[in-house]
Amino acid sequence: MPRSGILLRPGYVRPDEAADLARSRGWRVAEESGSAGFVLLPEGIDAAMLEQAMHAPAEGCLEWGTAPPWPTRPDALDLIVSTRTAFGLDLGALFADEIIARGWYPAAGRERLLLALHEALSNGLLHGNLRLPSEGKLTPDDFIAQAETLSRRLADPAYGGLPVALRALSTPAGIEIAVSDHGDGFDPAGLAAQEADPSAGRGLAMMRANCDSLHFEDEGRRCVMRWTS
Amino acid sequence: MDCNLAEKNGTLTITIAGQLIFSDTAPFAGILGQIRKAGVGSCLVDLSRLDHIDSSGLRMLLLVYDACRAAGAMLEFRGSKGQVRDMLLHCRFETIVTITG
Numbered sequence: 527m528p529r530s531g532i533l534l535r536p537g538y539v540r541p542d543e544a545a546d547l548a549r550s551r552g553w554r555v556a557e558e559s560g561s562a563g564f565v566l567l568p569e570g571i572d573a574a575m576l577e578q579a580m581h582a583p584a585e586g587c588l589e590w591g592t593a594p595p596w597p598t599r600p601d602a603l604d605l606i607v608s609t610r611t612a613f614g615l616d617l618g619a620l621f622a623d624e625i626i627a628r629g630w631y632p633a634a635g636r637e638r639l640l641l642a643l644h645e646a647l648s649n650g651l652l653h654g655n656l657r658l659p660s661e662g663k664l665t666p667d668d669f670i671a672q673a674e675t676l677s678r679r680l681a682d683p684a685y686g687g688l689p690v691a692l693r694a695l696s697t698p699a700g701i702e703i704a705v706s707d708h709g710d711g712f713d714p715a716g717l718a719a720q721e722a723d724p725s726a727g728r729g730l731a732m733m734r735a736n737c738d739s740l741h742f743e744d745e746g747r748r749c750v751m752r753w754t755s
Numbered sequence: 756m757d758c759n760l761a762e763k764n765g766t767l768t769i770t771i772a773g774q775l776i777f778s779d780t781a782p783f784a785g786i787l788g789q790i791r792k793a794g795v796g797s798c799l800v801d802l803s804r805l806d807h808i809d810s811s812g813l814r815m816l817l818l819v820y821d822a823c824r825a826a827g828a829m830l831e832f833r834g835s836k837g838q839v840r841d842m843l844l845h846c847r848f849e850t851i852v853t854i855t856g
Contacts, residue, residue, distance in 0.1 A: 613778045614778075637838070641809075644776070644809055645809060645810055648776070648777040648809060648810065648811060651777065652777055652780075652811070664814065664818065665821065666787055666791065666818050666821055666822050666825075669780075669784060669787065669814075669815075669818050670784045670787060670788060672780070673780050673781045673783070673784030674784070676780055676781060677781045727810050727811075727813075727814055728810040728813055728846055729809070729810035729811075732809070732810055
């Protein structure tokens, strides 16, 4: 559900379209382009536009058609885009680099941040929003069939239009990043068995190895990772 | 992902450059199909220009191994470096594939 209190910054979407959207969702439109608030972006944004839009004092960026899955906070950086858009961008790198640029995490820790964030995004997109199976070993035939399913679902608004949301929060100890999807969810209690399966993917192991703590919320749809500076 | 296939003297050389990550799933499926059709006696995967790999990319390389094993073809990964080499060794690929360079 959209949250009241979201302030949309003009600049990338026509002012009348931003005003109409704000009115329909109970949001406000900022009067000046350099003010804080969320930057509303057109569908299918490119990396250069997103990188520019995320710079402070923006509280976050929303792609047209999405909304934050959590209450907004002025001390957080939020990024919400569709699955289809996320597939075309190196979202993890863009987000991690903005976190570092804001001084929320040291540049020396970039690789760890990026490795864990990228895997969390991959899981949220592939197994969350696109609902591709995550368990078991794939044969080459299975992989080719899954690739066809992936392409079909990316083009289908019911899947490709689903948003993925990232939130970064600077904490006294370091930083917290959440990745949230709209998938069917899963039981995090079953992860131990999956991780012990030698034929399983290594994504979760890579996440655990590259952050200081990790847990899941919202029945597995939100992954929350923490790093200590 | 940039990928090039070249066959010479019974060896299929697969050169992968850039990144090999989850968003390369669809294009890699096409590459996998070509590898299976090639029917060669050996495959050389040139990773010297591959800068980054994620867990999906590791799975794709494992599928190249599966395809070669099914065809009875030898497989070698050559030239891996940096994060890519670290990931291959961390996941113990050297126990199933010849890793050189």
